[in-house]
Amino acid sequence: MDVAGTVGELRLALTDARSSGRTVGFVPTMGALHVGHRSLIESARRASDVVVVSIFVNPTQFGPGEDFGAYPRQVEADLGVCRELGVDVVFLPSVDEVYPDGWGTVVGVPELSGVLCGASRAGHFDGVATVVARLFGLVRSDLAFFGEKDFQQLRIIERMSRDLALGVRIVRCETVRESGGLAVSSRNSYLSESERKRAASLYRAMRSAVDAIRRGERDSSVLVERMRAEISSAGDCDSECDVEYVSIVDSDTLRSLETVTENARICVAARVGGVRLIDNVAVDDAVATR
């Protein structure tokens, strides 16, 4: 496994892969690799001849007061995971390598960035789109793998890649969940055991809504109110759970839907014990089976 710390080393490591016309699959990460990332890397491994993983905690996608400094960093463990899963190249750049002297470009998808998480995280998605555009340019993979857990991010990257004809096919990978339903996330490491249980209410509430949709409910405001109530009141109330948003949106445009359609997606953000968690589920089956 090659570990490239600079753009030059990355280019060198990829020269063979590119020249021989093999399929390159790319998994961009911020490290702190968990079973969700493992699943992305395994998907990349199955679909590609050469697998590239980047590990870079991107400062420009953290707002003031967010957890850039505290974000979990565990490079040696991450490299172990990559080795175990048969990754070919790990790109592990410094901030200066990603944003060289004189840096000045911003990429954004404004229409998709002001809603949901973007409403409370100004600039976050511009930071994400910009760093992903640069990483795509550096890696030049055929495929890139993203989890559905960060659904808004996924949509923004899909649209950006298509609009700028970046030549990379975005592969959506299903959210990996703990047994209680909690979506796996690097930020789960901030949660206590009781908060972890509490956090599973996000997924439970969404599942309840999908069941209600299956039974015929199509009014978003009714469903949203029920989910808010279920999340706020859930379980043993020794852990706080503040709902930031519960929204039913169109899966392409991320616009709020008054009436649930086949293309709807339920998206939730809440703070459990001060830790911001997000999750989402598609409702397609539930509408289709009606």
Place this chain on the structure above:
Amino acid sequence: MDVAGTVGELRLALTDARSSGRTVGFVPTMGALHVGHRSLIESARRASDVVVVSIFVNPTQFGPGEDFGAYPRQVEADLGVCRELGVDVVFLPSVDEVYPDGWGTVVGVPELSGVLCGASRAGHFDGVATVVARLFGLVRSDLAFFGEKDFQQLRIIERMSRDLALGVRIVRCETVRESGGLAVSSRNSYLSESERKRAASLYRAMRSAVDAIRRGERDSSVLVERMRAEISSAGDCDSECDVEYVSIVDSDTLRSLETVTENARICVAARVGGVRLIDNVAVDDAVATR
């Protein structure tokens, strides 16, 4: 010569060029090809195996009240020029082909876009950077050719291409001038004969400033005041000439310089008879010969 109206036709036309590893040179234009464009295409022809020219009047880089509707369009004549100069592929897309349904991405270089022309043309350079990023993605050339006449645009494209690692080398081409010194531009077609003469004062004033620098003047404010006076008072005053800006800036950052350096560039914008004209010159030689 292939004329591609769609992205699919463009891809088809470029398949051979790409697979055989030949060098592809790209000249993006808004049509109304003049001797300045000819010079770009000739540079591309000399440096590349395959020359691609795009002709697309990009609506997103025109502000409200600007001349999008009136901008000169002469496709048949342009295709004739391309044929004559041995262009291999002309990309002549519709607006829908460049901005397909669901379009939503914006690329910008904020630091370089708020000054000079950007101060009065909000959004203009985001429009330019975005369309060029998309065209680069579609064409995937090795080289792309831009005139120094639009110097701010050139810098923005250089920085964007480097930051996003777009894999294309930007080739700077010297401004082509009429015998009186007026920089060749598609918008010159709006000028009457007397306005054309009047417009040459922009270049004359910059040349005078370069002479003054050669003689030892380094104070930007002194030079700028002299240029403003020379442009405003020039010639037979039957044509109006309103200076928009005269500025001496660093060639990389476009920041205003109090003291002229080797890396300085003089940039001018003015309206002659209502037509907005821009021009610029480097001062490197003048400082170096001191």
